[in-house]
Amino acid sequence: YQRIHGSVPRHAVRWNSISMVQQVRLQDIIYDKADGEGVAKITINRPEKRNAFRPETIEEIMRCMTDARDDPEIGVIVLTGAGTKAFCSGGDQGVRGEGGYVGPDKVPRLNVLDLQVQIRRMPKPVIAMVAGYAVGGGNILQMMCDITIAADNAVFGQTGPKVGSFDAGYGSTQMARLVGQKKAREIWFLARLYTAQQALDMGLINTVVPLEKLQEETIVWCREILRNSPTALRVLKAALNAAEDGQAGLQELGGNATLLFYQTPEGNEGRQAYLEKRRPDFSKFSRFP
Numbered sequence: 001y002q003r004i005h006g007s008v009p010r011h012a013v014r015w016n017s018i019s020m021v022q023q024v025r026l027q028d029i030i031y032d033k034a035d036g037e038g039v040a041k042i043t044i045n046r047p048e049k050r051n052a053f054r055p056e057t058i059e060e061i062m063r064c065m066t067d068a069r070d071d072p073e074i075g076v077i078v079l080t081g082a083g084t085k086a087f088c089s090g091g092d093q094g095v096r097g098e099g100g101y102v103g104p105d106k107v108p109r110l111n112v113l114d115l116q117v118q119i120r121r122m123p124k125p126v127i128a129m130v131a132g133y134a135v136g137g138g139n140i141l142q143m144m145c146d147i148t149i150a151a152d153n154a155v156f157g158q159t160g161p162k163v164g165s166f167d168a169g170y171g172s173t174q175m176a177r178l179v180g181q182k183k184a185r186e187i188w189f190l191a192r193l194y195t196a197q198q199a200l201d202m203g204l205i206n207t208v209v210p211l212e213k214l215q216e217e218t219i220v221w222c223r224e225i226l227r228n229s230p231t232a233l234r235v236l237k238a239a240l241n242a243a244e245d246g247q248a249g250l251q252e253l254g255g256n257a258t259l260l261f262y263q264t265p266e267g268n269e270g271r272q273a274y275l276e277k278r279r280p281d282f283s284k285f286s287r288f289p
């Protein structure tokens with residue numbers, strides 16, 4: 001073995017410490033927070049490409065999603081596209097290379113998959129506000145959102161099999177959960193486009209409103225959600241995910257149990273005892289039936 005592969009070098013490694021990570025100026029998206037509303041809005045801003053995403057677009061959306069998640073003032077996140085012609089037309093075929101979509105660093109990526117997971121795990125509701133085309137990876141993004149509000153000009157569908165791409169992850173499985181196995185196979189195998197009303201009828205989206213009412217109706221839904229208990233919403237989302245996400249889903253739901261437990265006197269007794277270097281006294285806490 002040694003003769004063929006040689007020995008592995010054993011010299012000491014030199015670590016270069018990095019104390020700052022890059023800040024990104026938003027180019028492909030617009031990020032807004034509504035005054036005093038608790039709503040953040042992320043708008044894909046490439047209307048000349050029907051809001052197709054490239055790696056930088058996804059990177060920027062993910063940063064803003066993280067910001068909105070960490071902002072205690074934000075309770076709902078709206079994902080949308082600039083203009084009225086498209087929500088998102090999927091991956092930018094102009095930068096598709098071998099192995100993924102290529103950004104300025106020349107590395108091919110499928111980082112939209114990371115965004116799908118981020119939306120899935122977001123502990124706040126994410127609403128897709130869809131005008132125009134939601135096709136390919138754009139349809140998958142709207143499917144990953146908790147709620148979809150569509151304008152009456154919206155069009156949905158998968159184009160992958162026509163352009164040599166597919167999403168065999170959430171893009172297939174989440175679709176089947178939403179519309180059923182037969183319909184999901186039809187959508188993927190025939191790669192047809194569907195009107196907003198057809199999408200509503202098959203359970204792909206939540207509601208259809210006139211285009212000119214899209215923003216207004218979305219804000220009404222946001223306000224209605226924001227009246228409700230944030231903890232109830234986050235645990236319900238985790239529970240709905242957990243039923244389908246296996247160990248990852250249980251981890252998310254379990255995290256919520258820990259979050260709640262940390263807010264109880266029983267949880268705090270353990271921490272306090274450790275800090276005070278004494279034995280914890282859990283005797284006063286009930287053992288519920």
Ligand code: S0N
Pocket residue numbers: 048049050052085086089090091092093094101110112113133135136137138140141159160163165166167168171
């Ligand atoms: C959206 C369509 C139907 C709109 O038609 P319309 O209104 O007639 O406009 P066009 O004249 O066709 O388009 C206007 C300009 O925009 C450009 N453009 C549109 N879409 C794209 C795109 N996706 N990529 C690059 N450019 C786009 C047009 O080229 C045109 O530009 P000019 O004026 O310069 O010619 C229609 O545009 C359409 O069908 N678009 C293509 C839709 C499509 O096939 N999308 C890709 C599907 N695949 C994916 O999304 C894969 C995504 C992915 O990364 C992935 C990978 C692994 C696992 C999962 C996924 C995932 O799906 O998320």
